[in-house]
Amino acid sequence: MGLFDKIKEKLTNEFIDIVEWLDYTDDTIAHRFERYQNEIKNGAKLIVREGQAAVFVNEGQLADVFTPGSYDLTTQNLPILTTLKGWKYGFNSPFKAEVYFVNTHLFTDEKWGTKNPITLSDERFGLVEIRAFGTYAFKVSDPGKFIIDIVGTDSNFTNFEINEHLKSLIATRFTDTVGEANLPIELYAANTSELSETCQEVMQPEFTSVGISLERFYIENVSMPEELKKEIFEYSRIDKLDLDKLTKFKTAKAIEAAAANEGGTAGAGMGMGMGFVLAQQMGGMMSPQMGGQQPMQQQAPGVPPPMPAQTQYFYAANGTQQGPVSFEQLKALFASRTINRDSLIWKQGMANWTALKDVEELKSFLGGNTPPPLPQQ
Template sequence: MALFDGLKRQLRSVIEWENPSPNALFEQWTDNGDEIKNASKLIVGPGQGCIFVYQGKVQAVYEDEGMVDLKTDNIPFWTTITKFMQFFESEHKVGIYFFRKTVILDQKWGTTSVIKYLDPLYKFPVGLKAFGNYSYRIHEPGNFFVNVVGSQNSFLIDDLRQVIGARLGQPLGDFLATSRFGYVDIDANREEIADGVREKLTALFAGLGFEITDFRIEGTDFDPDTLKRINRIADMTAEAQAAKEVGLDYAKIQQLEALREAARNEGGGAGMGMGLGAGISFGQNIAQAMGGNNAAAADPLEKLAQLKKMLDAELITAEDYAAKKKAILDAF
């Protein structure tokens, strides 16, 4: 039986990658162990390529689809037929590896950790998370085999996804740090950022034998600390704009707000006294803000108009508005 099996191996004449797994990127052909017959036929299907490895070195790469005649002058090994008297066990072994040449499309990626860089507008560190998809292809099979596949009998699309995903953070962070895109610019410039990152990835993976043909950013998000800082800035900006609309500076608005909160403090006798004093001070500050040395606000109509703007901007309460309005009208 062993002799029959050995003869059967020697008669093998057609080598091809039949029905490869959808997840297979590189796979060793093992139908005939690692011995093949001289003058066998190699069939390379559409979107496939084949690598011959002899004594640990890549000796030949076939990338054109079709049928190839394998002869001893194509690859440096002797036919195992000469080993007939040694149970067909030849010391001249050849490894045959098939690989995909097609572009591997729509591979998902996402940052595994927060990418931190200095925001050029706000001048504080921000933490970014991002996700998207990419496509790639093997363009130098020999380099890919030596530098990525190595001694593995098979290498899957999922395996390379892990290799790429682990290396995405640094190029993305480097590009954001040098491109001067801040928090408010990220979403509007996704395409430009993606193109810049793809260039960096192309340089990074060039020596590994494959290239990124397409890289896209589908969405971004920022860490809680960054969002907290940004929201605080947005609130303060909105308040400053509201103060400007009613003719007050932001510092004055903050002072009035603090006095109003103190005036509302009704906890205990001391609190009541503090509230009374703060309430008086609050009224005086409103009067100063609405009148004082501001000649433009001397007209009661202008005072009332500014008072209404403060109410609409929620800088004063309805009670404050009613009391001050009555005071203005009484004075008039």
Template structure:
């Protein structure tokens, strides 16, 4: 004969445990007079044949026709007045589930007002709690005996990332200014996600953006942009890139020629359109490149005063940024200043 359940409770629910069903192996035998003890941080749902008969809030509940008329009426209808009767109780953890992690699994490409295109990663934390116990059981948990945050985290993370990407796209903020808008992005994402969480019985109680970080190629573009902070127009930027390409060839004479210097200048992730503009600016600075030479041949050296001055300016900048040593700087500066004098510069 099945054991009658006189008292049912879940006193030891873990912090990440959303739900526990008792008995865990399926419906147990209850009777009028059986007790359900619900802790302060819990809500319980009384089920019979997969239907929620009533919601039990914190306290000690005795199954009787006096204090639980809804349950008593349903019991009489579904059991034909039999006592005991099979049923189960689902306990739900009503505490906030804090410090839940979210983040992009792959870099996301955004249009950037300063860099053109940027590839970014984002991550942060959020907190949620149960708002509608019956909805959570029916739409999320199902017939499982226990259910924790780790089982729903992947679904919530995907939902969050989708909404957050939409918010970032609408804001049209450059990555250079993004750090000053974390609060606005967090508030916008939280508001946008409320309906999504409510649709499955949860409430989003907190949402934080911890970091929005660029990929390596976007980071190089940011460094390049920072080095040109004093230049306010694209024409000056193109001339700077051309001068740096010449300087690369001069400082690294074994690097494979002027064409490679141009490649280094263009390889900053700025796009094919910018590469064409840079090539045009470079051609205005020096004669057309000669036919390809053997790998051991030395690159073409600057031949005009303007080109030599561009090399000197490039050396100054690279020394200030710590890209070349003081010994190399002094040696090369002496060489190119002498060359500039010879050209009458």
């Protein structure tokens, strides 16, 4: 082989005549075809496999986009690049252009979640906090826009690089959506399917603006503090049960707890009194169901009558209902400044919640029991 033939072979081998990309990963979204300063040969073959798109970029400008198929790179198949290059009458020499292969298949099981609690206002429970997490799936719907707006000059762009941006976007739009939904707090966890569909619809334009399509969006769980859960469960029971019966039951439980804490003879006496009170209350509850009037219970000889039940108070603290507590316990809470003169108080027989300062028997907490000064002599 002569010197001229060796130079010709060397120059020929520098030209790329097959442009393709075999993806051996499962997380690459965009890959730049590396030429190592080699030029693409006129008439070279471009192979775009299923689940791919090929994007040609000339000096930062989007040129041609190819869907799956096999192409001969000529002026007929590169109309925009031909215009940008100024090839008015075709070309016969190799050319340079950046070629990006984009994965257009579905990227599934991507995780999202709220980094911080979301604060919502509920008309019954006041300000409450919730968290949420789930999964989503996306794919590149506009490869050209995605390359220009997101990838830029990155030679190997993975879904890890875009996921942080997408998760922040999802958390922001999710917060806005649940805030505007104005649902009762207990319905967020019970309506995750409907809420997921609404969130996907709200987020879709944000994804589309960068060439991505949000294909699936799932809310797997909406969580809240355990204290709030207990209040919601209690509220739901109150809503279903007779309030008077529930109050009597709570009173009996409170007396039972007090008896257990006292200990000794006093505790035993309190427990016995609680038993009589509870028996009377349960008998009163069952009377309407049994029909007719029940005969009065006969007092056993030598047994004192049951102790009267203490008045039980409910109070509001930090926007939540607390209690019931006894008069002395309420007084201790006032002394420790857990509650104040403006704290809302409710007991059985009161139509509405009332400020502590306006409850007659609680005004003694505020002072005013000091006698006036002696008259002048």
